[in-house]
Amino acid sequence: MHRFANPAQFNRLADAVMPWAMVATVLLFGAGLYYALAGSPPDYQQGESVRVMYVHVPAAWMGMFVYVVMAVASFAALAWRHPLALLAGKAAAPIGATFTALALITGALWGKPMWGTYWVWDGRLTSVLVQFFLYLGYMALWKSMEDEEKAGNAASILALVGLVNIPIIKFSVDWWSTLHQPASVMRLDGPTIDGAMLVPLFLMAAAYQVYFTVVFIWRMKFEINNRKLSVMRSVDMGH
Amino acid sequence: MIDANLIFDSETRLTGSALGCRRGGRRVFDGLDFEVQAGDFLSLVGKNGSGKSTFLRMIAGFVPKVAGEVIYNQGGKTAAALASEDITLVGHQNGLKPGMSLRNNATFYYRLMTGGVPAPERLQIAADIFALGSLLDEPVQYFSSGQRHRSALMRFPFVARQIWLMDEPTVGLDADNRAALAALIQHHMACGGIVIAATHDPMWVQGNVLNMDQFQPAHGTETDDEGWL
Amino acid sequence: MIDANLIFDSETRLTGSALGCRRGGRRVFDGLDFEVQAGDFLSLVGKNGSGKSTFLRMIAGFVPKVAGEVIYNQGGKTAAALASEDITLVGHQNGLKPGMSLRNNATFYYRLMTGGVPAPERLQIAADIFALGSLLDEPVQYFSSGQRHRSALMRFPFVARQIWLMDEPTVGLDADNRAALAALIQHHMACGGIVIAATHDPMWVQGNVLNMDQFQPAHGTETDDEGWL
Amino acid sequence: MSAQPSVSSVFVALVRRDMALAWSQGGASLLALGFFLIAVSLFPFGVGPEPQILARIAPGVIWVVALLACVVSLDRLYQADYEDGSLDDLTLSPLGLVGVAGAKVLAHWLSTTLPLAIAAPALAVLLNLPDAGYPVLVASLLIGTPALSLIGSIGASLTVAVRRGGVLMFLLILPLYVPTLIFGVGAVDAAVTMSDPLPHLALLAATTLVATVVGLAASAAALKLAME
Amino acid sequence: MSAQPSVSSVFVALVRRDMALAWSQGGASLLALGFFLIAVSLFPFGVGPEPQILARIAPGVIWVVALLACVVSLDRLYQADYEDGSLDDLTLSPLGLVGVAGAKVLAHWLSTTLPLAIAAPALAVLLNLPDAGYPVLVASLLIGTPALSLIGSIGASLTVAVRRGGVLMFLLILPLYVPTLIFGVGAVDAAVTMSDPLPHLALLAATTLVATVVGLAASAAALKLAME
Ligand code: HEM
Ligand SMILES: Nc1ncnc2c1ncn2[C@@H]1O[C@H](COP(=O)(O)OP(=O)(O)OP(=O)(O)O)[C@@H](O)[C@H]1O
Ligand SMILES: Nc1ncnc2c1ncn2[C@@H]1O[C@H](COP(=O)(O)OP(=O)(O)OP(=O)(O)O)[C@@H](O)[C@H]1O
Ligand SMILES: [Mg+2]
Ligand SMILES: [Mg+2]
Numbered sequence A: 001m002h003r004f005a006n007p008a009q010f011n012r013l014a015d016a017v018m019p020w021a022m023v024a025t026v027l028l029f030g031a032g033l034y035y036a037l038a039g040s041p042p043d044y045q046q047g048e049s050v051r052v053m054y055v056h057v058p059a060a061w062m063g064m065f066v067y068v069v070m071a072v073a074s075f076a077a078l079a080w081r082h083p084l085a086l087l088a089g090k091a092a093a094p095i096g097a098t099f100t101a102l103a104l105i106t107g108a109l110w111g112k113p114m115w116g117t118y119w120v121w122d123g124r125l126t127s128v129l130v131q132f133f134l135y136l137g138y139m140a141l142w143k144s145m146e147d148e149e150k151a152g153n154a155a156s157i158l159a160l161v162g163l164v165n166i167p168i169i170k171f172s173v174d175w176w177s178t179l180h181q182p183a184s185v186m187r188l189d190g191p192t193i194d195g196a197m198l199v200p201l202f203l204m205a206a207a208y209q210v211y212f213t214v215v216f217i218w219r220m221k222f223e224i225n226n227r228k229l230s231v232m233r234s235v236d237m238g239h
Numbered sequence B, C: 001m002i003d004a005n006l007i008f009d010s011e012t013r014l015t016g017s018a019l020g021c022r023r024g025g026r027r028v029f030d031g032l033d034f035e036v037q038a039g040d041f042l043s044l045v046g047k048n049g050s051g052k053s054t055f056l057r058m059i060a061g062f063v064p065k066v067a068g069e070v071i072y073n074q075g076g077k078t079a080a081a082l083a084s085e086d087i088t089l090v091g092h093q094n095g096l097k098p099g100m101s102l103r104n105n106a107t108f109y110y111r112l113m114t115g116g117v118p119a120p121e122r123l124q125i126a127a128d129i130f131a132l133g134s135l136l137d138e139p140v141q142y143f144s145s146g147q148r149h150r151s152a153l154m155r156f157p158f159v160a161r162q163i164w165l166m167d168e169p170t171v172g173l174d175a176d177n178r179a180a181l182a183a184l185i186q187h188h189m190a191c192g193g194i195v196i197a198a199t200h201d202p203m204w205v206q207g208n209v210l211n212m213d214q215f216q217p218a219h220g221t222e223t224d225d226e227g228w229l
Numbered sequence D, E: 001m002s003a004q005p006s007v008s009s010v011f012v013a014l015v016r017r018d019m020a021l022a023w024s025q026g027g028a029s030l031l032a033l034g035f036f037l038i039a040v041s042l043f044p045f046g047v048g049p050e051p052q053i054l055a056r057i058a059p060g061v062i063w064v065v066a067l068l069a070c071v072v073s074l075d076r077l078y079q080a081d082y083e084d085g086s087l088d089d090l091t092l093s094p095l096g097l098v099g100v101a102g103a104k105v106l107a108h109w110l111s112t113t114l115p116l117a118i119a120a121p122a123l124a125v126l127l128n129l130p131d132a133g134y135p136v137l138v139a140s141l142l143i144g145t146p147a148l149s150l151i152g153s154i155g156a157s158l159t160v161a162v163r164r165g166g167v168l169m170f171l172l173i174l175p176l177y178v179p180t181l182i183f184g185v186g187a188v189d190a191a192v193t194m195s196d197p198l199p200h201l202a203l204l205a206a207t208t209l210v211a212t213v214v215g216l217a218a219s220a221a222a223l224k225l226a227m228e
Helices: A007-039 A048-080 A083-115 A123-144 A148-162 A165-175 A195-236 B052-059 B079-086 B102-114 B120-129 B145-153 B175-190 C052-059 C079-086 C102-114 C120-129 C145-153 C175-190 D007-023 D028-047 D051-074 D079-084 D086-092 D096-126 D131-158 D165-192 D198-227 E007-023 E028-047 E051-074 E079-084 E086-092 E097-126 E133-158 E165-192 E198-227
Strands: B013-023 B026-037 B041-045 B065-072 B087-090 B163-167 B194-198 B208-211 C013-023 C026-037 C041-045 C065-072 C087-090 C163-167 C194-198 C208-211
Touching (some): A048 A148, A083 A148, A083 A195, A123 E165, A148 E165, A148 E198, B013 B052, B065 B079, B079 B087, B079 E086, B102 B120, B102 E086, C052 C163, C065 C079, C102 D007, C145 C175, D007 D028, D028 D051, D051 D165, D079 D086, D086 D096, D096 D131, D096 D198, E007 E028, E097 E198, E133 E198
Antiparallel strands (some): C013 C026, C013 C065
């Protein structure tokens, strides 16, 4: 925590990581998309539409992962009152919301051929929708007050409260018998998916992860600069 | 006046050193030292925006400090205990429920602070200090601004607490009531109470003066540890 | 200060006779006579609850009168026209939107009152009168109570209207700004403006004094024509 | 003194200020939209996910919730201005109270209720509305929502001096919304069942016209009283 | 000085004050009840009067509207005290902010949400709920409504310093209400279809327990932050 505890340190670290992360993003997306679209077989049941999976599943994972990142940052912000942690949550939220929206949209598009409808009200789909709303609430709360610190603290509390939704998403398929299929990759007893599908899936997951790192760092720097600017402005105002 | 034989602990002493405070992302004051002890009156003066209200709210524990320390009785009491046992604060808002009568407002305040029910005579005496006796059963919503402010000030004598924090207590008071306020403060000091008042008007009470203008942060201090946020 | 050559109509005269006003079901004052004309300063004094704020709001047309009449320029102007063309009133609330900067608040106020857009210099000059120039681009919500009150007072010089109604304008102002207020009032009087101010503090301006305590309804007047309500 | 101020530019200034405030941080617009979205999505939880049932109740649910979203956002239409003293300024402006009410209602409609009409088709998808219903759903909302803002303004102005006015306002307004609701839903139902929605839309337009006259006059009168 | 004040009698004092304010003129209780009544009766207008459809959606509509009525009444749970400065007093009382949140939530439940549970059977008649549903409807509301007050308290405390917080609160709270809603409606539906409602009621009780812990802690933390 304290190694990143000041913006100068963070910027140095970020500048070191950034180029590698950008290169990795391009490579992983290239390889992942190749395998996903061309290099893997169509499913014997689902046919070509299985390819939606390579976009959908990692997006759903990232939606949850980013939420946890945001919640951890929020906890740090509240416990140690550290401004950088506050900004980390703020920087992560729109990215997580985007991933969640992507999972929702691709899921819905996938649902039409698979289930015959874009949307059903099952536990998994619903809890993901709730997660999306939590992201929206978090961002709305940030925007609701002029005093950024106050707004950020309030939003952090909401992020922590919303953490209870994560296990609900994860286990909803087990708790309610529904249309959405249960976990086949992230299982205690190992994945039950065919290897030919696992490779592109993991490549895409890794690509999403480094992409997140890139955007997250970029947004962090942006937020830090913003804060610096507004502080400088208020000093100039001469209080 | 109200508790005939009330004498507060004469050992009480509140000391702050090198206090700094931030609000709305900006340092309000810095390097502030002060000390008050039983029987003291401290008046806070300074330009608009110099941090008088912020200082009072910091002592009450509402606004966190970002530097320095406040010590109460050589550390014999925590800030939380200080706030919930010894402090009465009346600021710009008056904390009155408009639909309720002054009597109900005051009674609820008493129960909230002590858990007990106030004797009717106690209520009458406290109200009479600011000439509110005849208004006790009126709904607060019909009060003029000065009457409302007096109703808020009534909390000081009504519940026995040692440290009174007053934010611009003279605002909107007519001459008679300003005199009553001065007498009330003097009486509290005589009982060993402590009064800290932020004000732009003369208070007609002898005491120390803390000029907040001295503690304005120098330009550029914002760039230190937490200044970037 | 702001409109270099502004001179208001020197014939303007506002007369009230035998005015009575009721609020919250009770007579507040009765039999009040007053007169002001171009260049006058009238200060309203009196105990809390004597009806100073009520009087100001009555002149602005908010509170209806139950007796007497106000005549403007020998009846040459209606009460509605008076309110929408000649009066600026600043009371206890400051009418500022906390999320907006002072500049946006003031600009909107100007557009609301005149339909036009204020020249930036005009805004700067008006703000500088109460030393608000450097705060123009800050959101009002970060202002201290005195800064807010000054931001509200800024309306007087900002929009040219002849009759200024001020409800406790000195509240929460530090010494420098009280002096600025007195200078502003004097300048307005010199231009032929009219200022009526309710206050408990000295205003440092020469003028007539109207003591509201004289017009308290006698006990028992409540039983007359409208008293049954 | 300066030239006579132009009332219309004062009107425009007020509309623009209110719209800016509505869209700003914490403003009513996005949030009313959020309420609309969330409240509609609660119904499938409550009613169950069967598409036929949902399709059957879709027009009614969307209209009822749009109406609730509108009331919720009306809550502080005048109250914020009343509490911070801006209403005093508005009263002293050349606009007059009818003009003030008109400008504020127009700003509310443009910034808050109109977006609901625009978002409605997306929610209709969630509730399986049959395809034939979409154009009329949007049309009925476009014609009917001004009435919601106008009638709401009556409630908001009547409760302006009441703390905790929010729920009181619901109580005053919701019964007055019934005609708008009936004609609005009637039009969509007609479209879904392939009959002619025009008579319903015409009645809806008439409701909006009546609401304009009554709403502005009543609001101005209520504001005048509140200022005492 | 006087004896150490008893925290429990301070707690009781606060509960009683809040209940008195809620029941007084303009108070939240009667008005939430009124909202509940009116909003539920809008549905037959919106959805049409067919008894089977109404019966089918009755549990869902009653639960969703109870939930909306609860949020609407929560709007100013803390905000009124914040704005008039009473929250300063509450903070300086011997109670502590968790106690303050607890007392205010309890008062809100007793004065506002509990009456909704009691009034629900009357509205169920309007919507043709089958007879088997009544006892479970009331039971589910009794068990579930404390969670509504508690979760609502989180939203109310987070938005306490926000003007026009009302609609923002909806956005924050409604998603968190989803589990309560699902279990509540699930229990009634089970009763109507003659299956066992107990598992649903047990899950509902668990939700209320979680909401107690999370709700009070989060509310106290949010209030503390708002006081700065
Ligand atoms: C809008 C609709 C949908 C949403 C919100 C959604 C959400 C999710 C989420 C959150 C996960 C991650 C679960 C975990 O890690 O345990 C997931 C995984 C998955 N989804 Fe979806 N989904 C949707 C539609 C669909 C559809 C239509 C299909 C295909 C029939 C589908 C197939 C899958 C598969 C195969 C996985 C991977 C499961 C695993 O291996 O763990 N989803 N989805
Ligand atoms: N909003 C109101 N509703 C009903 N009655 C009111 C209202 N405001 C004031 N009053 C009553 O009118 C009388 C005069 O009040 P007003 O506010 O005019 O007094 P004031 O002279 O301005 O007093 P202060 O010095 O305290 O400001 C008071 O007795 C008060 O009870
Ligand atoms: N709620 C707030 N949020 C953010 N900043 C604030 C807040 N209140 C005050 N400030 C800032 O803190 C500084 C000190 O304000 P404070 O209210 O303590 O001044 P004050 O000395 O009491 O002034 P006054 O004489 O006007 O009452 C001001 O510069 C102001 O901008
Ligand atoms: Mg102050
Ligand atoms: Mg007054």
